Amino acid sequence: MSLEKLQRNFGKILIFSLIFVLQLHGQVKIVSSSFSSYNVSPESMCGINVSNNSGEISFIIESKILNIQGVELIKAVSNIITIKNGVYNSLQCGLKVNSVNYQNNSVSEFVKLYRQLPSGKYNYCVSIKVNDAAEDELCEDIESENSSFLMLVNPIDKDTIETFNPTLIWTHSESFNVLQQGEYFRMIVTDIKSDQNSESAININSPMLQQNFLTKHNVLYPLDAPKLVSGGRYAWQVQKVVNGIITNKTEAWEFVLKSKKDPIKMMVEVTPKLNVAPYIVTDEKIYFMFKEEYVSSGQKLNSVIANSKGEELKLNLENRNSLLKQTGANRYEADLRGLGLKEGEYTLKIYNEKNQPFLLKFSIK
DSSP states (O other), X not given: OOHHHHHHHHHHHHHHHHHHHHHHHOSEEEEEEOOBTTBOOHHHHTOEEEEEOSSOEEEEEEEEEEETTOOEEEEEEEOOEEEOSEEEEGGXXXXXXXEEEEOSSHHHHHHHHHSSOOSEEEEEEEEEEETTEEEEEEEEEEEEOTTOOEEEEESOTTEEEOOSSOEEEEXXXXXXXXXXXXXXXXXXXXXXXXXXXXXXXXXXXXXXXXEOSOOSSEEEOOTTSOOOOTTOEEEEEEEEEETTEXXXXXXXXXEEEOOTTSOOOOEEXXXXXXXXXXXXXXXXXXXXXXXXXXXXXXXXXXXXXXXXXXXXXXXXXXXXXXXXXXXXXXXXXXEOTTXXXXXXXXXXXXXXXXXXEEEEEEEXX
């Protein structure tokens, strides 16, 4: 037999051997998974598309979610599923979850309660088992940001404060106990140079305050930190850090410490409920914030001032963000000069796009 003929026969034998092996060990394969971080249930964890290139076959699905350190958080195992030749979706093949195990930790409890992953990075693995032997496996890195928000609250951006040790308030979407190993929040406070804005100050300047591992949303500027000075401009930001890398952060906001020569410019939020203690007007201006959910294009704020007799006076306001309203927090200066308001108490009425009143009681002395 010639060498060429031997080579041809060997090739045929190799091909038939590969086909035989595939028929024995490659009958059912995972094509794709429909798993997402915002819909986490034992059923969704086992929701996969599978292909079968042979005859009827029975298998189970085993699915796991692990944290970034590789620690198992949740494990789900399906019932026995039987399919014929073709491509199938497990959720349409009578899938039922035979067992599910939530580990005893805060992240697993969060998922069990809210059916979604807290913000962070995870690993999702799903496998097919035939006669207790792994037939195929699919693993994906999952990053959850669906329920995540991180924002500053007070002092609001570009506000003027009076205290040298302000309480800095921020918030985020999830409880602190769902933080995984290597994750934490930190607050940065730094001074702003004359040629900087708050963002560049945070990125360039050395922090006056860097407080790591925050476990509360109210942070008092420490007495032992570098002192804030009268008339100084300061930037602050809260960052989420994962294994030494910033993965999320708030906007960088600015606050100004009142100069001894400047009048008090206290910023107050106007709400649907009338405030008990009146806002004290000291420089013939009211500085307030008003939040708009819906804004029509080009619309200005609808506002009036009412005296103790209910008589109303139309008021033109200057939006400190822009000349027109915008969705979200708008800051205004209500200039009372020239209105002829005498000493006494008045009510500022702001109407939103739905014509709902928001009220602020203020006093002129």
